[in-house]
Amino acid sequence: MRVFVIAGEPSGDRLGAALMGGLKALAPGVEFRGVGGSGMAGEGLESLFPMEELSVMGIAEVLPKYRALMRRIRQCAAEVVAWKPDVLLTIDSPDFCLRVARRVKAECNVKTVHYVAPTVWAWRPHRAEKMAQVIDHVLALFPFEPPYMEAAGMSCDFVGHPVVSEPVANAEEGAAFRAAHGIGAAPLIMALPGSRRGEVTRLAPIFGEALRPLVAARPDTRVVVPCVASTAGLVKELTARWPGTPVLLDPRDQPAKAAQAEKRAAFAAADVALAASGTVSLELAANALPMVIAYDMSWLSRQIIGRMLKVDTVTLVNLVAESRTIPEFIGADCKPARIAEGLTSVLAAPGAQLEAMALTMSRLGRGEEPPGLRAARSVLAQIN
Numbered sequence: 001m002r003v004f005v006i007a008g009e010p011s012g013d014r015l016g017a018a019l020m021g022g023l024k025a026l027a028p029g030v031e032f033r034g035v036g037g038s039g040m041a042g043e044g045l046e047s048l049f050p051m052e053e054l055s056v057m058g059i060a061e062v063l064p065k066y067r068a069l070m071r072r073i074r075q076c077a078a079e080v081v082a083w084k085p086d087v088l089l090t091i092d093s094p095d096f097c098l099r100v101a102r103r104v105k106a107e108c109n110v111k112t113v114h115y116v117a118p119t120v121w122a123w124r125p126h127r128a129e130k131m132a133q134v135i136d137h138v139l140a141l142f143p144f145e146p147p148y149m150e151a152a153g154m155s156c157d158f159v160g161h162p163v164v165s166e167p168v169a170n171a172e173e174g175a176a177f178r179a180a181h182g183i184g185a186a187p188l189i190m191a192l193p194g195s196r197r198g199e200v201t202r203l204a205p206i207f208g209e210a211l212r213p214l215v216a217a218r219p220d221t222r223v224v225v226p227c228v229a230s231t232a233g234l235v236k237e238l239t240a241r242w243p244g245t246p247v248l249l250d251p252r253d254q255p256a257k258a259a260q261a262e263k264r265a266a267f268a269a270a271d272v273a274l275a276a277s278g279t280v281s282l283e284l285a286a287n288a289l290p291m292v293i294a295y296d297m298s299w300l301s302r303q304i305i306g307r308m309l310k311v312d313t314v315t316l317v318n319l320v321a322e323s324r325t326i327p328e329f330i331g332a333d334c335k336p337a338r339i340a341e342g343l344t345s346v347l348a349a350p351g352a353q354l355e356a357m358a359l360t361m362s363r364l365g366r367g368e369e370p371p372g373l374r375a376a377r378s379v380l381a382q383i384n
Contacts, residue, residue: 001027001383002085005034005045006076006100008054008093010195010228011279013037015115016091018162018372019139019379020045026376033083035076038229038256048079052230054096069096077103085110086383092116094131101134113137113379117145117156128152137382139375142320143363155382159374160365163282167264174268181247186220187271187347189244190289193235194276195228202296203276204238209336210274210294214343215243224270226263227251272347274339277314277330282364285317285357290350292327292342296334320363321356 003023007016017039023030024043032044037051053072077100080088088110090097101112117140118127131138132153140146141161149156169177178184189211193203215221223244227235232250239246249266251259267287275284277295284291293315313319315326327342329335346353365371 001030002083003030003032003034003087003089003379004080004083004085005032005036005040005089005091006093006097007034007036007040007051007091008096009051010037012091012093012116013039013051015162015372015375016040016045016089017043018165018370019089019091019115019375020372022370022373022376023379025373026380033079033085034089042256048075054093072096073099073103076100077107080104080110081107084108087111087113087379089379090114090135094118094127098131098134105134111136111382113139113382115139115375116141117149128154137378139378141364141371157374157378159378160368160371161282162371163279163286164361164364164366164368165370165372166283166286168287169261169264169268171268173261173265174270177262177265177269181222181224183222183247183269184220186222187214187218188222188224188269189214189343190266190270190273190275191223191225191239191242191246192273192275192280193225193238194278195231197231197234199276199295199297200231200234200238203294203334204235206294206296206334206336206339207274208239208242210339210343212243212336213340214347217344222247224249224266226266272343272350274343277328279316281316281326282360285360286366288354288357290346290353291317292329292339292346294329294334294339296331317353317356317360320360323356323359325353325356 005016007013013036016036020043035047035051036045088104090101104110112135114135117138128148129152135154138149138154138156140156140158143158146156146158191207193207194200221244223246225239225246226249229251232252236248249263267289270289273284273289273291275291275293277293313324314330315328318324318326329339
């Protein structure tokens with residue numbers, strides 16, 4: 001069996017790795033080609049080009065790279081048509097992936113499966129109808145999404161989110177992390193300013209200023225910053241003058257499994273997190289780490305997207321749990337003083353979020369069959 005798979009960013013790479021592992025377990029001998037990151041490489045994918053070339057978000061941010069992205073779209077489509085896989089599996093990154101699928105469908109009738117339903121419940125509701133022109137089947141992360149996809153003409157299975165089956169560090173591992181970095185019993189804030197270069201460049205200065213009042217109030221406060229390999233150097237540069245003597249977790253410095261274990265231990269050690277909007281909120285919820293979400297984008301992207309939004313929150317935990325316990329500071333509200341106030345409030349009363357986090361994990365499939373395996377069964381059913 002041949003599977004051509006495309007992921008365009010770290011969150012998609014994690015989804016792809018889990019799904020590839022499930023396919024290997026259920027269909028021994030499966031072959032993979034396509035584009036992915038380190039997680040998918042660990043499952044046997046040799047990426048056609050670095051996945052980081054596709055990690056671009058925001059309308060204004062995409063424009064300078066438009067020609068390069070179009071060249072990669074043509075390249076991927078040509079590879080699919082030439083290789084003749086049993087399925088083209090595209091993961092998130094719809095602006096790239098669906099263009100590839102459209103070109104492929106114009107030349108052959110390969111089965112197409114898209115992993116991660118478009119957030120039509122949040123903005124741009126007509127995307128599902130457009131997607132149905134080139135996608136046969138959708139793998140949904142959230143239980144409320146299949147009806148939207150089916151109404152547009154695609155079959156859809158809710159498969160859960162892989163975050164529910166990822167390992168979580170215990171209190172002892174968290175204590176060991178604190179001891180290893182000389183943190184002791186001091187307040188520890190985790191800062192996650194994103195994985196893309198554009199968002200890190202924009203958010204890191206804001207996050208640093210937001211942390212300053214908290215460190216001034218408690219000078220022993222420390223900060224830990226998990227990094228991804230593609231932006232670790234940039235994060236190091238941008239956090240050099242942050243307060244709280246930041247501990248950077250650089251995955252380039254150690255083997256992948258050791259880096260993942262250290263990151264998990266940091267989650268267990270931290271008291272609160274300040275994070276960019278995105279799937280990281282689910283990772284924080286899986287680790288029962290209270291959080292504040294903050295995000296900004298270019299002025300043009302902010303104006304266009306702000307007018308399209310159909311929901312009053314962009315934080316996934318708030319949406320899945322149908323609550324609003326996670327404070328968020330988005331767009332014009334993404335100001336250091338306001339974020340600092342939010343962090344102070346959460347540090348003072350962190351328990352308010354725990355129930356919503358537990359409910360989120362339950363609704364996403366914690367305790368059931370691993371989502372990667374469920375997704376693999378869904379893909380095989382489409383092929384068969």
